[in-house]
Amino acid sequence: MDFSRKPKVARLAAGDIVRLVSPASTPSEDDVDICVKYLKRLGLKPQVGPHALDRLGYLAGRDEDRLSDLNDAIRDPSVRAVIATRGGKGAYRIADGIDFAAMRANPKVLIGFSEITILHLSIWQQCAVPGIHGAAWNPIQSGETSSKSFERVISSIEDTIVHSNDTEPSASLTTSGKVRGALIGGNLDMIATAAGWALPSLNGAILLIEDVEKGLGHIDRTLTRLIKSGCLAGVAGVAVGQFSKFAPSKGLTVIDVLRDRLGVLGVPILGGLPLGHGPDALAIPIGTEATLDADNKALTITSAFT
Structure with a gap:
């Protein structure tokens, strides 16, 4: 993508209205x-979508109501950002119903991660509008490190630099090399779910992956599907975040599976990134230009804002 022509999204400032919606499960x-209360302390004016607390089994209400809340927030010119209250399940059921024309006409960031990855992917595929990967807006759950990263990333036009953390198990996956491209991805399960209908081209992109609490066979199957379907053809590099709460199985760890599957791509890999479901996970721009420098163990990401 020609990033000199990327959609112009204004950074958030005191007095801006942000809308909380629940596209997946109920918070x-x-x-x-x-x-x-946290957003108000930052000087923002939070609104809560009318169906944000609805409940229908594992969903935050009916598909049409969750989608209505999301699209109403996108269409409302006074709303400067849309915040997903949580992930869970169900965002994939409404990802193709987003009002893309409204998003293109009035670009704004969607803030969320995990299940919300599929909405980021769908919006990028149709509109090339960047977002914010992370849910650091709850300081009690996420901690000060995460919250500070959120506060910085929503209000700055400076690059975000994420350094590999040697204490993260995925740090051992780091290879060598330096590449530049659009940073696309997030939750691995949602990337695979999007394949064939909501997944943008990854040609020349830096793929970000993270996941939580699944079987090793599931991770193997997910990556193998993406590889053999051609979805990962042309990927420039892979940024590996946190793979949390994975139990070893039959002498293998999730790192063994990732090394085996990602190794066939033959591209630079940077692991150990504090991005995902683990402790001190950072908020970062997603869908913007980034540089993956495996030699210096750093991922530099252009701001989502102009």
Whole structure:
């Protein structure tokens, strides 16, 4: 992509309205209250979508209501950012119903991760509008490191630099090399779910992957599907975040599986990134230009804002 022509998205400032919606599962009312108070302390004006606390099994209400909340926030010119209250399940059911024309006409960031990855992917595929990967808006759950990264990334036009952390298990996956491209991805399961309908071309892109608490066979199957379907053909590099709560199985760890599957791509890999579901996970721009420098163990990401 020609990033000199990327959509112009204004950074957030005091007094800006942000809308909380639940495109996937239902958050607790306490979590929403904490989020609202936190955002107000930042000088923002949070609104809560009318269906944000709906509940229908594992979904935050009916598909049409979750989609309505999301699209209403996108269409409202007074809303400067859309914040997903949580991940969970169900965002994939509405990802193709987003009002892409409204997003192109009035670009704004979507903030979220995990299940929300599929919405980031769909928006990027159709609009090339960047977003924010992370859910650091709940300081009680995420901690100060995460919250500070969130505060910085929503208000700055400076690059975000994420350094590999040697204490992260995925740090051992780091190879060598330096590449530049659009940073696309997030939750590995959602990347695979998007394949064939909501996954943008990854040719020349830096693929970001993270996941939590799945079987090793599931990770093997997911990556193999993406490789053999051609979805990862042309990927310039891979940024590996946190793979949290994975139990060893039959003498293998999730790092063994990742090394085996990612190794066939033959591209630079940078592991050990504090991005995902683990402790001190950072908020970062997604869908912007980035430089993966495996030799210096750093991922430099252009701001989502202009």
